[in-house]
Amino acid sequence: MTATLTDVSSVAEGRARLDAIDADLRALVVARREISHQVQRLRREAGGPRIEHSRENQIVNAYGDELGRAGVGLALAVLEICRGLPG
Secondary structure, X not given: OOOOOOOOOOHHHHHHHHHHHHHHHHHHHHXXXXXXXXXXXXXXXXXXXXXXHHHHHHHHHHHXXXXXXXXXXXXXXXXXXXXXXXX
């Protein structure tokens, strides 16, 4: 059997890999938030709405399709973190 990226051989190794994944996820959410704020600003400068609900629905549906019901909750949390311009 060939080892995969998700194979672990000890609890300590598994926890270390989970910690690394969690750090990557947090960094990705921060990057997403920064880009989202830029998109919101550009949309408002062009006379559009800050939030585009049809786009948010697409995002929620994609998370739900990939991750199930819990994915919908995750998408809503990510969108909440990324909404609103700083300051």
